[in-house]
Amino acid sequence: MNPGGRNAGRMGPGARGPGWGGGPPLARPVEKPRDFRGTLWRLMKYFRPHTGRLLFVFVTSVVSTVFGIVSPRLIGNATTLIFQGMMARLHGLPGGVDFAGLLRILAWLLGLYLLSSAFGYVQQYVMAGVAQETVYALRKEVYEKLGRLPLRFYDARPHGDILSRFVNDFDNIANTLQQSITQFIGSAITFVGVVVMMLSISVWMTLATVLTLPLSLLVVRSIAARSQRYFVAQQRTLGALNAHVEEMYTGHPIVKAFGHEEASIARFKEINDELYEAGWKAQFVSGIIMPLMNSIGNLGYVLVSVIGGILVTKRAIQIGDVQAFIQYARQFTQPITQISSIANIIQSTIASAERVFELLDEPEETPDPAAGPALRPVRGEVRFEHVHFSYHPDVPLIRDLNLVAEPGQTIAIVGPTGAGKTTLINLLMRFYEVDSGRITIDGIDIRQVPRGELRSLFGMVLQDTWLFHATIRENIAYGRPGAREEEIIAAAVAAHADHFIRTLPDGYDTVLNEEASNISQGQKQLLTIARAFLADPAILILDEATSNVDSRTEVHIQRAMKRLMQGRTSFIIAHRLSTIQDADLILVMNHGMVVEQGTHQELLQRGGFYAELYQSQFAGAAV
Known part of the structure; x- marks a missing residue:
């Protein structure tokens, strides 16, 4: 049901009515948060229960990285031992290669590598647990929040956006917490450690390496800025291509019926060509970053080799120190690139966290009373007393509505689209709250009754059927959990659904797919009616309940509905006035007001x- 009519209240694609690549990360477009610091601080609060384990992760990350940094220096010492031994033998000096010292160095080296790997494994294991537990707590909080949000929230937002926040944004946060944080810590420690080790070997060679850094940053920045435009164009055209494909295949029968296949293919080719142009340019421009970085790095190696050779000849350093320094030089730019990349990922993650926190900050439904008056047994007297309501404060919809439905009466509500028919049902079930006035059932204000208890009094059959990805038996049993098999079958028989169910290959065990497209629209409607039969509600709401069935089936359902409505207060929303001629009271609504009522x-x-409404529907038939 959509408030104020079937199309009112839609705020974007995917909205339903209430009641139901390529290059380095530097080159990718990044969604940036509006309040980075505030969102980051708020996200960090979720880590407080895991402070001890986070400190342990930090320590193991430091130890693992330090062990990895020390290793090149030991390899350099081993090279120096071999070089000195070979030179001594070459000059005929006593001694030779110190194999005992070499084995000691290799043993230390093996131990450091093993310990570094062990600490790295423990670090990742602990951090994975912290990340998943943190996201689990946050996801649970959001899920509980979604259950407390009013239907107004779901009406105003596309369902796809809500699903994206609950699925994609949480995955983004979880991946960053599990991988990027430890990588960031390791990269920062690696950068500091490499600089310290290079300075301990030679200040001059360190200066030569550092001189290449501004050139590297300049290259990365200029190329990233250029490729950014192409990546944005690639994402935009990819979205257009996906939209076109979805639209064409969703409306495939219409495309075929009107002979638009060639136009559809031509449009696809046009968008696909645009995607190809943007895609290859983005990949090519971003792909030349690494070759250029390697060239600049090789320039640095040349400088290091020249300076190192000079220092070795002057006996200022050992030959193994040059080898170790070259390894450190190769590691020098890597943590900078990683930190830049991770910074972009963290920006995107904070943006995802911001979207999640927006959900958590949404105003909730007014809380239910702690204990309300007992409604059962229900007689079914429903009163609207001076009810005012509007979806938007400046656009009043229902004004001073007064209505009395006596127990057991059938109340039909008719009127043009947007008159406020469905809005009455939304207010009756407290999907929305009245602005002023009150609605009572058996003299009790429904705002004094918990929503769950109130809604358990109603059975609903809507024009827009909603079935779950489950068996037909389970979909009918949704009306009353724990129902027995014979009760489910009796409800299906009463709704004239039993016959078609038994003609299906698996009968009541037939599994409906995600959109229930493996049965017809009329059959789906019959199942929702069977579900209402099984629920055996005190008050019945029918919103164009027979609009999707054929005339013969409609006659049977009308008879079944008449049996179902006996002794129950029933509200029927109808556009086909022929279906409500036997109603005890017909309310005619227009612009949110009851303009007429009677039989x-x-x-x-x-x-x-x-x-006038009646004549407009049957004038054609009369002619």
């Missing part, structure tokens, strides 16, 4: 708004 014959005799 079918009384309203026809008045010759007012209802008579």
Whole structure:
């Protein structure tokens, strides 16, 4: 049901009515948060229960990285031992290669590598647990929040956006917490450690390496800025291509019926060509970053080799120190690139966290009373007393509505689209709250009754059917959990659904797919009616319940509905006035107000708004 009519309240694609690559990361477009610091601080609060384990992760990350940094220096010492031994033998000096010292160095080296790997494994294991537990707590909080949000929230937002926040944004946060944080710590420690080790070997060679850094940053920045435009164009055209494909295959029968295959293919080719142009440019421009970085790095190696050779000849350093320094030089730019990349990922993650926190900050439904008056047993008297309501404060919809439905009466609500028919049902079930006035059931204000207890009094059959990805038996049993097999079958028989169910290959065990497209629209409607039969509600709401079935089936369902409505207060929303001629009271609504009320014959005799609606529907038949 959509408030104020079936199309009112839609705020974007995917909205439903209430009640139901390529290059380095530097080159990718990044969604940036509006309040980075505030969102980061708020996200960090979720880590407080894991402070001890986070400190342990930090320590193991430091130890693992330090062990990895020390290793090149030991390899350099081993090279120096071999070089000195070979030179001594070459000059005929006593001694030779110190194999005992070499084995000691290799043993230390093996131990450091093993310990570094062990600490790295423990670090990742602990951090994975912290990340998943943190996201689990946050996801649970958001899920509980979604259950407390009013239907107004879901009406105003596309369902796809809510799902994206609950699925994609959480995955983004979890991946960053598990991988990027430890990488960031390791990269920062690696950078500091490499600089310290290079300075301990030679200040001059360190200066030569550092001189290449501004050139590297300049190259990365200029190329990233250029490729950014192409990546944005690639994402935009990819979205257009996906939208076109989805639209064409969703409306495939229409495309075929009107012979638009060639136009559809031509449009696809046009968008695909745009995607190809943007894609290869983005990949090519971002792909030349690493070759250029390697060239600049090789320039640095040349400088290091020249300076190192000079220092070795002057006996200022050992030959193994040059080898170790070259290894450190190769590691020098790597943590800078990683930190830049991770910074972009963290920006995107904070943006995802911001979207999640926006959900958590949404105003909730007014809380239910702690204990309300007992409604059961229900007689079914429903009153609207001076009810005012509007979806938007400046656009009033229902004004001073007064209505009395006596127990067991059938109340039909008719009127043009947007008149406020469905809004009455939304207010009755507290999907929305009245602005002023009150609604009572058996004299009790429904705001004093917990929503769950209130809604358990109602059975609903809507024009827009909603079935779950489950068996037919389970979909019918949704009306009353724990129902017995014979009760489910009896409900299906009463709704004239049993026959078609038994003609299916698996009968009541037939599994409906995600959109229930493996049965017809009319059959889906019959199942929702069977579900209402099984629920055996005190008050019945029918919103165009027979609109999707054929005339013969409609006659059977009308008879079944008449049996179902006996002794129950029933509200029927209808556009086909032929279906509500036997109603005890017909409310004619227009612009949020009840403009006429009475029986079918009384309203026809008045010759007012209802008579005009009736004549407009049956004028063609009369001719």
